[in-house]
Amino acid sequence: MKRRTLLLGALAAAMGSARAEPEVIRIVARKFVFEPAEITLRVGVPVILELTAPEVAMGFDAPGLKLNTEIPPGKPVRLAFTPDRPGEFEFVCDVFCGSGHEDMGGVVKVLP
């Protein structure tokens, strides 16, 4: 009985590991910066980007990664994705948010 319990425990641990939640990377969009503005990921490793905009509506547009969302103020938005190729992919705020909007951007670096 004891041995059976141990085996079940190991199996459950293995299943838990296989179903491990992707890492959540939190990005805050505020006037007029993304924090952080540089994110490093790995090819094939799934992640969730959690975007928040504490002040006004913002946008997150990374055309090279086919990621685009609006970020309503105060409501976190989650984008789940798995990078499939290495490279540096720029992102910008594509919701006009004020006098520094045009300089508001960052880069996602995807390592092999």
Place this chain on the structure above:
Amino acid sequence: MHPINRRDFLKVASFGGLVFASGLSGCASRAAKSEADEFYFVQLSDTHWGFQGAPNPDAKVTLPKAVAAVNALDPQPDFIVFTGDLTHTTDDPAERRRRLAEFKKIISELKVKDVRLMPGEHDASLDRGEAYKEFFGETHYSFDHKGVHFIALDNVSDPAARIGEEQLAWLKADLAKQAADARIVVLTHRPLFPLFPQWDWATKDGEQAIELLMPHRNVTVFYGHIHQEHHFKTAHIEHHSAKSLIFPLPAPGSQPKRAPIAWDPAQPYRGLGFREVEAEHDEYKLTEYPVVKA
């Protein structure tokens, strides 16, 4: 989508302007029209009144100089259009109104009083066009002039750069009144096609507007936003962007950042200008003018 070969430029015209023939597919009915249907209008864009900074140390006189240059055209155009970003953005609503008022006063010096305006995101995106409308009225509309149907589309009052379902429905209804071979000119601020979304040079639902325009054989779009000339085709629809009157921007994707091209004291106003659009039977002839004669 096809870029228009710049070798299509025909010749260097007077005033140092370049001429570009924007061909429409001709048809017998239009070819038979009289010279009474020929006219020209002037497009100015991206004046960014209120801008201060190194990219244009002469910002306070650039727009008045452009007004003087337009007033010197002979003959005068039938009308004048400004395709957005009349003022430079400010987070202060009172300052926004001050800039709009100053802009309105400066362009009141234009000899031609038929002036058609539309906002850019700098004018309208922070208050959904509220201040702009107080000064200049509706942000989208249509009008007819000597056989050409003009449509001004607003793709900036929504800060997310959408035309929006309501305006698209209005566009559909407006186009329904036009024959398939009607001559249609669309005036707007942002490119309707995804020119370079990495630099926010796109309209999120622009493809829907293009889809509505597609059944019409003779459509030409004039826009601003990118502070340089650019000529492009989506199927049979031509898209021509205009130079700015504040500072030029680099070619799409030509450098890592979308930063203004530096002011050159040896060549002030380089890269700035306005254009003349001459409507002739089955084509538009574009002539580019500098702010000041070389």
